[in-house]
Amino acid sequence: MSVSISSACWSLQLPPGPKFVLMALADFANDDGLCWPAVATLCERTGFSERAVQGHLKALEQAGAVTRQDGRGRSTVYRIQVEQAPVEAADTPAESAPQPRRICTPPPQNLRGSPAESAPDPSLNHQGTKEGEVRASRLPANWEPPVDDWEWAGQVLGPRRAREFEKFRDYWLAAPGQKGRKASWPATWRNWVRRASEDSSRSSGRLSAVDRVKAACREWENGVGVLDPDGGDVWPQVDKPAGRQADGVVVEGNFRLVG
Numbered sequence: 001m002s003v004s005i006s007s008a009c010w011s012l013q014l015p016p017g018p019k020f021v022l023m024a025l026a027d028f029a030n031d032d033g034l035c036w037p038a039v040a041t042l043c044e045r046t047g048f049s050e051r052a053v054q055g056h057l058k059a060l061e062q063a064g065a066v067t068r069q070d071g072r073g074r075s076t077v078y079r080i081q082v083e084q085a086p087v088e089a090a091d092t093p094a095e096s097a098p099q100p101r102r103i104c105t106p107p108p109q110n111l112r113g114s115p116a117e118s119a120p121d122p123s124l125n126h127q128g129t130k131e132g133e134v135r136a137s138r139l140p141a142n143w144e145p146p147v148d149d150w151e152w153a154g155q156v157l158g159p160r161r162a163r164e165f166e167k168f169r170d171y172w173l174a175a176p177g178q179k180g181r182k183a184s185w186p187a188t189w190r191n192w193v194r195r196a197s198e199d200s201s202r203s204s205g206r207l208s209a210v211d212r213v214k215a216a217c218r219e220w221e222n223g224v225g226v227l228d229p230d231g232g233d234v235w236p237q238v239d240k241p242a243g244r245q246a247d248g249v250v251v252e253g254n255f256r257l258v259g
Contacts, residue, residue, distance in 0.1 A: 001026065001027050001028065001029065002029050002030055002031045002033070004031060005026050005029045005030075005031065005080055005082060006023070006026040006027070006029075008082035008083075009022050009023055009026045009080065009082055010023075011082075012065060012082065014060075014063070014065070015059075017048070017052070017055075017056045017059075018056045018060050018063070018065075020046050020048075021042060021046055021048070021053060021056040021057060022060055022065060022066065022080070024037070024045040024046050025042070025066065025078055025080060026080060029078075029080050032079075033079050033080035033081065033082065034077060034078070034079055034080075035077075035078050035080070036075040036076060036077045036078065037075065038075050039053055039054065039076075057078075064081060065080065065081060065082070066078055066079065066080055066081065067079045067081060134183045134184070135183070136178075136182055136183045137181060137182070137183075138172075138173075138180050138181055139169065139173055139180070139182070139185055141173065143169070143185060145165070145186060145189045146186055149189060149190055152190075152193075153165075153189070153190075153193045156193050156194075156197045157193060157196060157197060157200075161193075164192065164193065164196045165189075168189060168192045172188070
């Protein structure tokens with residue numbers, strides 16, 4: 001590389017594209033301005049496509065900054081003619097080449113941007129969800145299940161529906177952070193009801209005979225049945241003379257399960 005040729009090339013007033021190719025030629029030139037790099041080498045050095053490099057070389061020829069002679073059996077010989085110092089060369093990049101910027105081009109060793117410049121903008125993170133994706137949200141304080149889901153929960157849980165809903169609401173209102181965000185609260189409520197029903201079935205199956213009678217009696221006081229492990233409703237029956245008096249007072253007696 002000729003230092004004098006490279007220094008002279010920097011003083012030429014050229015568009016960025018042709019000047020970049022000229023500086024690449026200067027890297028190979030001797031003190032007479034002669035060099036013969038292959039077009040592929042110029043493409044590798046500049047990052048331009050072959051078509052773009054050929055276009056920039058043509059612009060340099062038209063400006064009189066470079067002459068070239070096709071060699072026989074070897075690469076084309078280029079001669080850099082910096083003594084003519086053109087005022088402005090016509091930039092004729094290929095159609096596929098990017099539009100050159102009309103600013104000063106830095107030396108080749110400084111062309112790569114810093115890692116920070118190529119890093120994604122952090123302000124774009126978490127700006128929204130993808131198209132079609134449902135955004136998760138926290139449970140509104142006044143949220144209530146849809147009518148159909150509420151009626152279905154009554155069929156599954158019976159009189160425990162209202163209590164389970166209170167537990168559901170308190171649990172999710174108190175859930176911290178991302179754990180307390182759901183994409184569908186009706187679906188979350190339905191899953192809660194299913195688990196509560198399964199837990200009730202397993203718990204009912206572990207009750208002793210005495211506990212089952214007590215539970216049945218408590219349910220009888222409320223006028224409802226109690227879930228039987230075998231899938232049926234079990235009702236308490238009062239053996240005579242036990243029962244309810246006219247004023248509603250329960251007469252103590254022996255209870256047994258029927259059903």
